[in-house]
Amino acid sequence: MTVTVNGAVRTATVEPRRTLADFLRQDLGLTATHLGCEHGVCGACTVLLDGDTVRSCLALAVHADGHEVTTVEGIAEPGEMHPVQSALWESGAFQCGFCTPGFVMTIYGLEQDARAGRPCPRSRTEIREELSGNICRCSGYQAIVDGAEAALTAATATATTTTEGAR
Helix, strand or coil: CEEEECCEEEECCCCCCCEHHHHHHHHCCCCCCCCCCCCCCCCCCEEEECCEEEECCCCEHHHHCCCEEECHHHCCCCCCCCHHHHHHHHCCCCCCCCCHHHHHHHHHHHHHHHHCCCCCCCCHHHHHHHCCCCCCCCCCCHHHHHHHHHHHHHHHHHHHHHHHHHC
């Protein structure tokens, strides 16, 4: 199969039953994609497949053939933080950090929608609903929602400014 992962074209021979999560972690060494429940419930393994969030523990690697996968390692330059990561950092959203990559990728997917001018959650209730597929065992979610709200507000403002400037 041939897949673009974080902007790099990768070719590999993969067993038909191998999950995308195992392919990313074991074959490509992208270990920030965490495996929690391995049933698609916790969200720790969330990645983007052609711009849509997916649970990589449920997706087969062969289904990514010819597609683009983005993991948390691919959203910012090495040593830099993406605005979503910065917003979560500034809101104090990290505790043990196991769930963090899944939350980052879920919020990143929403942020990409906002930057493209597509609908994204605006209220805290809508944000909570969008994040409901990600589980954190350490926090009360408040700081995570705070960080998501800050990231999405900034992305929406950027999209609005860009759209208005194009008129």
